[in-house]
Each structure stands twice: as C-alpha cells, then as structure tokens.
Amino acid sequence: MENRDELDRCDCTVIHKHVVNAVKRKMPPEEDLYDLAELFKVFGDSTRIRILWALSESEMCVCDIAVLLNMTQSAISHQLRVLKQAKLVKNRRDGKVVFYSLDDDHVKHIFEEGLVHINE
Amino acid sequence: MENRDELDRCDCTVIHKHVVNAVKRKMPPEEDLYDLAELFKVFGDSTRIRILWALSESEMCVCDIAVLLNMTQSAISHQLRVLKQAKLVKNRRDGKVVFYSLDDDHVKHIFEEGLVHINE
C-alpha cells in the first residue's frame, strides 16, 4: 500500500499510485480508443456480422442479402448504411441493382482474430 | 437475371439465385456468428476498451482502474463482470484487493487488427 489521493468524481482511493501514473502516461488519446470502440460496435450485431460474412464470400445485391438472411429489404439497407459509414463495405451500381462488397481485407482479419478467441 | 422465388417473410425477390444458394451452403452455423457478434459487442464500448487497454499495460485492481478512468468503482466493477464473462479478463484476490489482468493474448491481437483499420 503506497500513497493515497482523492481525485475528481471518483469514489475510490488510489491504492497503487505508481501503477496508475505509469499506465496514465502511456494512455493513447481518448479519441483513438473511442474510435476503436465505435469500430467494434459495428461488428457487435449479428445481422451485420452475417452480412459481412456473406460479403466475404461474394459480392451481393441488397435483395439477395435480404433473402439469404430472411429479413426485410429495409432492415438490410439500414444496416448496409451503417457498414458503409464505418468503411467496412463499398458498393457499385448496375442499373437498378446496387452490389455491395467488403471494402478491404481488414474485415476478414478482424473476423479471424475473433474466431480464434471463440474457439480457444 | 435468373430465376425468381418468393421466400418466407422477406419482401424481396431473389435476383441472383445461384449466388444466394452458394453463399447459403457455406454459411457457418447461425450460433457461431451470433457468438462472434457477442464477442465484438464486448469490445464495442469505450469504457471496456479503455479498461482492456489499461490491463494490456499492467495488472490493476478495481480502484486503480476507477481512478485512472475517472469513473465510479461500481461502474468499473459492472464492466469487469462483463469482461470476465466474455473470458477477456481474469482476476486474483490478494486480501481485500482483487487484481484484474487480460485472460490471454487474443485480446491484444484483436485490438491491433482494429487499429490497423482505424489507421488505414
């Protein structure tokens, strides 16, 4: 037990001051960790995960995805919007049909790391 | 444009039947993708992300984390519970103090893949 200090609105007492200070010094900018959480939040929904998985197999249009996942076109379209804003998917238009595909290979890598943990 | 079929509660028409069928055949069990989404959901909160980052630097007790992040002990404790259920952190008791640390190295890997995407 080392020094103790009261801080801000925390209801705690610092127990290991040097540890807290050492970690605090290395802490990345608040914003970076926030962005990281936002990215994972996009992966944190089973509908979006299934869409991403499907697109990792093949480029697909909105209707096909809706049929594949047995969901409405509207629901899929809303989620594709979220995925596109996160730059996880891109799209191209061919007449009336819009085809979606993964934006890059990071997505697959993140998937794979996740699966490693699941199957530990 | 190939065959078309109406299916279940979907308001869509299959446009590219062979694509849908090919992807459907390769589709992992519903449950696996659900579990994957659940895992990412745990990463999808900035408080938990910051806790995980802190623990990737050093083992820490609940109070220290609360002070570091300027949050209440209760809030941190609740989140540590979530992280533990997801098997992302483990803990050991030393008298009154409980120390938390990362459960394995998968966590860091998942982090790093996420950062790659952020900094693309």
Add this chain to the structure above:
DNA sequence: TTGTCATATGAGCAATTATTCATACGACTA
C-alpha cells in the same frame, strides 16, 4: 466482535439502437 476498506450486485433510469412501416428516389421498360 466491531469497524473499515475493497469489491460486488440488484433495481431503476436515461440513452442508444435494431427493426418495422410508410414512403421517396432513381433507373429501366412498355
């Protein structure tokens, strides 16, 4: 035992969010 400190937890509230419904947009076709 009694008191204190570190942590855990249940209930309640506020904020977020995934889906539905209705409708608008945009491109092709008759």
Add this chain to the structure above:
DNA sequence: TAGTCGTATGAATAATTGCTCATATGACAA
C-alpha cells in the same frame, strides 16, 4: 410519360444497455 422494380430513408417503437444509487459481501485490523 406512366408504371414497375430495386433501393434508400425518416419516424415510431420495442428492446438493450451503461451508469447511478443503495446496499451486500468478504477480508482484515483493532
């Protein structure tokens, strides 16, 4: 031009969730 098909989107709703507050538990000290 009018109609149809694929897609996008705003509003509303139901469900989820992170935090707070109050309190409980568990370990040590006096």
